[in-house]
Amino acid sequence: MRHANVIVVGGGPAGASAARRLKQGGADVLVLDKERFPRPKLCAGWVTPEVIREVDLDPATYPHRFLSFRRLHFHFKGLHLPVPCVQHSIRRLEFDAWLLERSGAEVLQHTVRDIQRDGAQYVIDRQFRCDYLVGAGGTACPVHRNLFRSALPRVRGLQTVTLELEFGYEWQDPDCHLWFFEDGLPGYSWYVPKARGWLNIGVGGMAQRLKQRDEDIWLHWQRFAQRLRRRLDVQVPLEPTGYSYYVRGAADAARLDNAFLAGDAVGLATRDLCEGIGPAIRSGLRAADSILHAAPYELADVTGASLGGGWISRMVDWGFTRGAGKPARRSPKKPLTVNSSAGA
Secondary structure, three states: OEEEEEEEEOOOHHHHHHHHHHHHOOOOEEEEEOOOOOOOOOOOOEEOHHHHHHOOOOOOOOOOOOEEEEEEEEEEOOEEEEEEEEEEEOOHHHHHHHHHHHHOOEEEEOOOOOEEEEOOEEEEOOOEEEEEEEEOOOOOOHHHHHHHOOOOOOOHHHEEEEEEEEEEOOOOOOOEEEEEOHHHOOEEEEEEEEOOOEEEEEEEEEHHHHHHOOOOHHHHHHHHHHHHHHHHOOOOOOOOEEEEEEEOOOOOOOEEOOEEEOHHHOOOEOOOOOOOHHHHHHHHHHHHHHHHHOOOOOOOOOOOOOOOOOHHHHHHHHHHHOOOOOOOOOOOOOOOOOOEOOOO
């Protein structure tokens, strides 16, 4: 049986960030992921300067697609608001593999199914044993399923449903566009160009509110695709792919003994733009620091607000969630960062 001081389940941004910090601290780390990297990962791939600093990414030496935006376009029911800014886009296929390889951790392709406590340790599928466990396997993380389901239940009012598509496309408009609440959608749609001829488009909304309206996200996708052809002359070549995750609620139970949850396994995406990459990275780093230095595992401030935390953030949050599942403690306000990792 393979023993490691720390096993990280999931090699995405949360898991890779935790693994790198743990390796830097001298821990024996093993990462388990059901996929082989680089693996396909749909995501708007919109990252902020804060994220770039947190992962020590130098755009001049980053070996993959990296595009910077100088302006974002917000569309609210006919109102168009261009906002000067500095933001970036990456392709998750490339970014996640780069983060994981750079962590220096041993990575094994393995689908985790069963996790058992054995004294002070954890045993995974009778094949792996560890002293500390980090669950960073996304919304369907097996660490959450096996250990945290009762302590940290999912809040249906905070579940998003998303359809998106990433494809090779010689875009003409180099800026990002976001359209909020069109046709009553409790969410938004987006256009995010990527470097060297790639484009990500998508539509996302709150699942419970769509159900209450007796609507399907596919209806909103079809309307969005038609509008893209009119507005930006984008011809949508394929059917989109769907997935679901949770925006930020209470996260006080994200640690049980020596087991931790990070990223989408907790549900940390921002409530105004549903951005998850930044909170995932920060929570992974916090989990590692807690293991290395016996520090408290505090997540109150890892999410913040993508639109700054002021009245715009509160308005968008209310438009999405109607106040469902408020965090136990309000995250501090931050200046405008305009994050999105997918409908982010």
